[in-house]
Amino acid sequence: MSNRHWRIAACDLGATSGRVMRAEVDTTAGTLALIEVRRFATPAARQSDGLHWDAPRLFDEVLAGFGTAAATGRLDSLGIDTWGVDYALLDGAGDLLGLPFHYRDGRTDGVMDAVVGKVGRAALYERTGTQFLPFNTLYQLVAEQRDAPDRLRRAATLLTMPDLLHHWLSGARGVEFTNATTTQMLDWRTRTWDVGLLQALDIPTQMLAPIIAPGTRLGTPLPACVARMPRLDGVPVIAPACHDTGSAVASVPSGGGVAFLSSGTWSLLGTETNAPIVTPAALAHNFTNEGGVAGTTRLLRNITGLWVLEGCLRGWRAEGQTFTVEDVLEGAAQRPVCQSVIDPDDIAFHRAPDAAAVQAWCARTDQPVPATATDVARVVIDSLALAYRRGVEALAEVTGSEVHTIRVIGGGARNRILNQATADATQCRVLAGPVEATALGNVVMQLVVLGAVRTLADARALVAAAFPPEEFTPRRRQPWDEAAERFTSYGLRLRS
Numbered sequence: 001m002s003n004r005h006w007r008i009a010a011c012d013l014g015a016t017s018g019r020v021m022r023a024e025v026d027t028t029a030g031t032l033a034l035i036e037v038r039r040f041a042t043p044a045a046r047q048s049d050g051l052h053w054d055a056p057r058l059f060d061e062v063l064a065g066f067g068t069a070a071a072t073g074r075l076d077s078l079g080i081d082t083w084g085v086d087y088a089l090l091d092g093a094g095d096l097l098g099l100p101f102h103y104r105d106g107r108t109d110g111v112m113d114a115v116v117g118k119v120g121r122a123a124l125y126e127r128t129g130t131q132f133l134p135f136n137t138l139y140q141l142v143a144e145q146r147d148a149p150d151r152l153r154r155a156a157t158l159l160t161m162p163d164l165l166h167h168w169l170s171g172a173r174g175v176e177f178t179n180a181t182t183t184q185m186l187d188w189r190t191r192t193w194d195v196g197l198l199q200a201l202d203i204p205t206q207m208l209a210p211i212i213a214p215g216t217r218l219g220t221p222l223p224a225c226v227a228r229m230p231r232l233d234g235v236p237v238i239a240p241a242c243h244d245t246g247s248a249v250a251s252v253p254s255g256g257g258v259a260f261l262s263s264g265t266w267s268l269l270g271t272e273t274n275a276p277i278v279t280p281a282a283l284a285h286n287f288t289n290e291g292g293v294a295g296t297t298r299l300l301r302n303i304t305g306l307w308v309l310e311g312c313l314r315g316w317r318a319e320g321q322t323f324t325v326e327d328v329l330e331g332a333a334q335r336p337v338c339q340s341v342i343d344p345d346d347i348a349f350h351r352a353p354d355a356a357a358v359q360a361w362c363a364r365t366d367q368p369v370p371a372t373a374t375d376v377a378r379v380v381i382d383s384l385a386l387a388y389r390r391g392v393e394a395l396a397e398v399t400g401s402e403v404h405t406i407r408v409i410g411g412g413a414r415n416r417i418l419n420q421a422t423a424d425a426t427q428c429r430v431l432a433g434p435v436e437a438t439a440l441g442n443v444v445m446q447l448v449v450l451g452a453v454r455t456l457a458d459a460r461a462l463v464a465a466a467f468p469p470e471e472f473t474p475r476r477r478q479p480w481d482e483a484a485e486r487f488t489s490y491g492l493r494l495r496s
Helices: 055-069 111-119 121-128 139-146 149-154 162-168 195-200 223-228 244-250 280-286 307-318 325-333 355-364 373-400 416-426 439-448 456-464 478-489
Strands: 007-015 017-026 031-041 043-047 050-053 077-081 087-090 157-160 218-221 237-239 260-265 264-274 288-291 297-304 405-409 428-431 470-472
Touching: 007 055, 007 162, 007 237, 007 439, 017 055, 017 439, 031 456, 055 077, 077 157, 077 218, 077 244, 077 439, 087 162, 111 121, 111 139, 111 195, 111 355, 121 195, 121 280, 139 149, 139 195, 139 237, 149 405, 157 162, 162 218, 162 237, 195 288, 223 470, 237 439, 244 288, 244 297, 244 439, 260 373, 264 373, 280 297, 280 373, 280 470, 307 355, 307 373, 325 373, 325 416, 355 373, 373 416, 373 478, 405 416, 416 428, 416 470, 416 478, 439 456
Parallel strands: 007 077, 077 237, 260 405, 405 428
Antiparallel strands: 007 017, 017 031, 043 050, 087 157, 218 237, 260 264, 264 297, 288 297, 428 470
């Protein structure tokens, strides 16, 4: 490691909130501190044609955050990560052709089934190695071609969300690889756009931007940005792993018998591999091969995460309830485990889940109906743990390696009741943390590019020393084994 103090800014945009963090790194002392300098909401914008993201407002927030991060001293670099699949279309002059659509918009309803019917499920997976989710970019573009073909014809550039923000910041035009792999439009063998697939679906391809690697230097902030935030003048803009899960996974090691579980609104369960695994077993279990850092692949599956509990909390607050999430979880910890279970990935919980949806699901499957908030929370927690168990079993089948340790990273690492339930349900050791894995992974890539550390392993060692995980060991097994049988008998299978 070089002997220097480094100041790095990382913007992490999630589907509900965004944060700009400043990292203070002393490579001589081997220390890393992370300070949140700005937090803001990332609400959806409802328009006449559907649900969108107010991208210009988000960029204003990001730029203001970077300005705040630089207020107390010059930054050595900065970078942005966001969620995947969503995109913006720019015309030849670089102007937006409308606000980007939100992945939860209903325009893609039924589109995935139609595309699979035309291309074939196995053939589509064999080309892309990507999981089947109804809001993947591929299906969004098919919907766009159906609803607004003129907009696609006029598009000169397609950029995913982090690439759009980096473009407005630095002028660079490219789609960063880890985010590109979430689109279901990449040929996993060549690591390039599958133009033939898009043409077969009548999707124009002139707007496809070059694919760039994580760790690419994009330039420095444009004069218009510097005019607003003078302290950003000349600061290198570096593309980290621009997909938020890609950044989160970059912060910790995994592979072999160690799985990662990026836990938040979504849960992403998987492991790092040296190459994509595109096999009948991977297809059957709907695993995706997403780009990682340092040439790795993130083999993972999506599981609806804390979205259901978050929806319940929103509903209770709307009813005037004043308890906090901590109150609900503390009460849930005192309730018996595995009394009832739901399928977190059922369509009933996709758009607007609440406690009534949980209760209705239990009633429909002839299970005890949870009556109180703490009972509902217990059902959700147990159901997530059982979904992780099924995911771990599938991961072992696909990779041929039994999982003995799960690295829980992201905001869900704070949820101690869920961490213990995960250890009990899977009979794996759970290491929870770091909570700020996504921002840390963003910082990690910037440190490697700047030469502040020699290798990714050195950067991960810095993270481990600064943010040691909390360990949870398996306890009771029997109630979880019995619940797993019910989980299967009710047909509660993850998407396949």
